[in-house]
Amino acid sequence: MSSLRFDQVCFSYGNAPCVVQFSCNLARGELVGLIGANGSGKSTLLRLGAGLLTPTVGQVELDGKPVRSWKGEERATRLGYLPQSIEAPLPFRVGELVEMGRAAARKDHLLSCQEVLAAVGLEGHEQTPLSQISGGERRRAFIAMILAQGGKTLLLDEPLAGLDLRYQYELLTLLRSLCQTHNLTILLSLHDLILARNLDRLLVIRQGQLLADGLPTDILTQQLVQQTFDLDPRFLMAGIVG
Structure with a gap:
């Protein structure tokens, strides 16, 4: 059974179509990228996936049921959503x-603070103010927060944006490890085509x-x-892409 399933999904803001007949199935253990130009509907799709x-x-179905039929704590223990910016x-x-x-996790599935911080490489930082850590570490802290919810499906909107190249690769490596060791489904939006080549699967x-x-x-x-990006063919011929 799919972790997350989109079935012929359409969505409009007023009279302006934003998502058109979108269908896909996401399975456990997959690290999946969502790429497209600005305004292509990536954030909207993630918000639809999160209910x-x-x-x-x-x-949109989560674990075999309409995502919006999972209420409150039930949904929080199955799915974690991280917006692009807070x-x-x-x-x-x-x-x-x-x-x-x-606080949102089921009591029988609680992971300790130390366990999730170790999973994201922030062990020993429990008492560190968020204002005193780097942008990459802050992203890891938010991923630790949604891991602590206990959900097996994570939707991340541009988690690599604004990070130095080193931290982009470190965070991507972390997400792949989490998929494998915790059997998670992770769908993240991104723009970098080089980084996108390191994912299990891409939705364009x-x-x-x-x-x-x-x-x-x-x-x-x-x-x-x-x-996808309405690029002038001359850029492709110059070897900037591909």
């Missing part, structure tokens, strides 16, 4: 952030429609990249 938006047409000031320590995730979208779904090495052709 924060309701499809105009079609259905604007509110967060005057918390790392351990306090993790405890917020543990344009104007809310699925253009390709498969292994990065199979589908990241020059023609697809040109179509």
Whole structure:
């Protein structure tokens, strides 16, 4: 059974279509990338997957049931969603952030603060204020928070954005390890085509429609990249892409 399933999903903001007949199945243990140009519908798809938006047409299923039929704590213990940015000031320590995730977890599935921080490479930072760690470490702290919820499906909106190349690779390596060791399903949006080649699978979208779904090495052709990002063919001929 799929962890997360989109079945002919459509969504519009007013009269403006944003997602059009999108279908895919995500399985346990997969690290899947979602790529497309700005405004192509990536964030909207992740919010639909998290049950924060309701499809105009079609259905999103989490663990075999409509995602929005899982209420409150039930959904929180199955799915974690991390938006691209959190604007509110967060005057918390790392351990306090993790405890917020543990508060939503089922009591029989609680992981300790130390366990999830060790999983993301932040052991020993329980008392460190979020304001005193790097951007990459802060992303890890938020991933620790949603891991503490106990969900097996994670939806991450641009988790690599704004990080130095080293931290991008470190975080991507961490996510792959979490998929393998905890049998998670992780769907993340990203822009970097080089990093995208390191994922298990890619979903490529344009104007809310699925253009390709498969292994990065199979589908990241020059023609697809040109179509996805409306690139001038001269850039491809110059070797900037592909």
